[in-house]
Amino acid sequence: MDRLLTGKTVLVTGAARRIGRAIALKLAEAGADVAITYRGSHDEAAATVRDLVALGVQASAMQCDVADPASVRNAVAETVAVHGRLDLLVNNAGVFASEALESITADQWDAMFATNTRGPFLMAQAAHPYLKAAYGRIVNIGSLGGIQPWATHAHYCTSKAALHMLSQTMAKAWAPEISVNCVAPGMIVQGEVGAAYQHFADRTPMKRNGTAADVAEAVLFFATGPRFITGQLLAVDGGLGL
Numbered sequence: 001m002d003r004l005l006t007g008k009t010v011l012v013t014g015a016a017r018r019i020g021r022a023i024a025l026k027l028a029e030a031g032a033d034v035a036i037t038y039r040g041s042h043d044e045a046a047a048t049v050r051d052l053v054a055l056g057v058q059a060s061a062m063q064c065d066v067a068d069p070a071s072v073r074n075a076v077a078e079t080v081a082v083h084g085r086l087d088l089l090v091n092n093a094g095v096f097a098s099e100a101l102e103s104i105t106a107d108q109w110d111a112m113f114a115t116n117t118r119g120p121f122l123m124a125q126a127a128h129p130y131l132k133a134a135y136g137r138i139v140n141i142g143s144l145g146g147i148q149p150w151a152t153h154a155h156y157c158t159s160k161a162a163l164h165m166l167s168q169t170m171a172k173a174w175a176p177e178i179s180v181n182c183v184a185p186g187m188i189v190q191g192e193v194g195a196a197y198q199h200f201a202d203r204t205p206m207k208r209n210g211t212a213a214d215v216a217e218a219v220l221f222f223a224t225g226p227r228f229i230t231g232q233l234l235a236v237d238g239g240l241g242l
Contacts (some may be wrong), residue, residue, distance in 0.1 A: 003031030004224045009083040010034050010075030011076070013066055015091030016041035019141070019188065021048050022212035023090055027127060028055040030220060035079040037064035037093065058083060066093045066119030069126075076126040086130040088223055089230050091120035091163075093141045101154045109155045116159035117166065124170060124180075132177045140167045141215070142184040144237050160184075164233055171231030179230040183224040184201045185215045186237025 005027060015024040015036035021044075024034050034052050038045040038061060045061040052059035060082045064075040080086055095115045099108060120140050131138065145153055146160030164203055168181035174180065187200040188210045201209045218236045222229070 001027075005088075006031030008032045008087040009089060010088040011037070011079050011086060011123075011127065012090040012092055012117070013037045013064070014039070016061070017047060017195070018190065019185070019212045019215050020090075021042035022216040023092060024048060024052060024059075025225060026213075026216035026220050027088070028052045028057045028059070029180040030224065031057065032046070032223075033058040033083050034061045034234070037062055037066070039063065039065060041094070065078075065144060067114035069122055072119075072122040073086070075128050075129070080130055082094065084154060086127055086133055087134045087136040088128045089123060089138045089217060090223075091123055091132060091138070093119055094141060094143075094160075096153075096156055098152045099155070100152060104128070104155050112155040112159045112161070113199055116156070117162045119213050121161055121166060121198050123165075125134075128174065132174070135177055135210065135227070137223060137227070138170060138180040139219050140180070140182045141166070141219075142167070142182045142188040142233065144166075144184055144235060144241050147233075147242055150236055152172060158234070159188075161229060167233070168231045175230060179227050180209070181217060181230060182233045183218045183222070184233055184235045184237070186235065186240040187217060201241065203240060206242060208238060210236055210238055 006024045010027050010032045012024045016038035049059045049061045066072045142164050143160040145157040145162045171180035
């Protein structure tokens, strides 16, 4: 593929595995040097770094709690210290949980927002001066759940809806130097799927569930497409939300 990101450095949070890993590898295939963060998945992060280096780019990994301001500042500073610059921030780190609305505790609510909303806010704020200097970009990973209400995921849906609004606010506040967009995945599966997942595939106009690769392609679009595109929310859901 065209290495449109050669000479650029990207930071992808929560990229040791799953969707974050796919995003990191896709951006590396496009030529970017990649820094990733992880919270507890040290071995998976090390493996991802090896796979990134195998693609011919520089790569690094650092432990980071995205809800902790000091940890976030250290991660961004280390990225710049190792790679010399920062051109793209992908706020991928997130948590997902199901709970009856009447049973959600205050601690569960706060923990959801700490990662899904506070985390991207802190990361973007710490990265802001470097991205501004580089005329860089931010891509936040939202969710179809932030667009549609899911009755048993109130804290998750609300945290992602807040992230969608935060993305638009960032886009307006930090233009014209930084473009900010948001990718909202629908039902994304990896590996073997059971009957419950097939139910979602049957409901989806494209007749399949999404993959991490589908999300990574959407991030690549915002990473390499026109900088004039900002403040947009792109659902990657095969039409499930229609």
